[in-house]
Amino acid sequence: MHDPRAYTYRVFWSEADGCFVASTLEFPSLSSLGDTQDEALHGMVDVVREALEILEEEGRDAPLPMGSRRYSGHLSLRIPPEEHRRVAMEAAEAGVSINQLVAARI
Numbered sequence: 763m764h765d766p767r768a769y770t771y772r773v774f775w776s777e778a779d780g781c782f783v784a785s786t787l788e789f790p791s792l793s794s795l796g797d798t799q800d801e802a803l804h805g806m807v808d809v810v811r812e813a814l815e816i817l818e819e820e821g822r823d824a825p826l827p828m829g830s831r832r833y834s835g836h837l838s839l840r841i842p843p844e845e846h847r848r849v850a851m852e853a854a855e856a857g858v859s860i861n862q863l864v865a866a867r868i
Contacts, residue, residue, distance in 0.1 A: 763814050763815070764824055764826070764830075765827075766807050766808075766810040766811040766814055767807060768827040768829060768830065769787070769788050769789070769810055769827045769828070770786060770787040770788060770827065770828045770829070771784060771785070771787075771803055771806055771807070772784070772785050772786070772787070773799045773802050773803050773806075779795060781795045781796060781797055781802070782795065782796050782797070782798060782799050782801070782802035783795055783802060784796065784802035784803045784805060784806035785806065786806060786810055787828055788825040788826075788827060788828060789809075789810060792806070792810065792813060793806065793809075794806035794808070794809050849863065849864065
């Protein structure tokens with residue numbers, strides 16, 4: 763079972779709920795509410811721990827934490843031909859490849 767602390771958490775104030783809301787990228791349907799950021803975060807870690815236990819009991823795979831995933835460094839991107847032309851011209855003017863131009867902007 764994955765360590766529930768290894769997942770990617772976000773805590774924000776919700777005006778509509780009148781409290782802090784914690785969520786996790788890997789389990790987008792789960793959340794936890796709290797009067798403080800710490801309360802919401804600790805509650806969310808507990809919710810993820812419970813979800814991991816349920817998945818394990820059911821013999822289902824849990825999502826891999828984002829920090830444990832491996833990335834190739836390759837990214838394919840589809841853009842309209844006119845935009846491709848504009849980016850190619852801008853890269854040529856800057857004396858760099860399209861890849862270098864786009865990577866610098868990301």
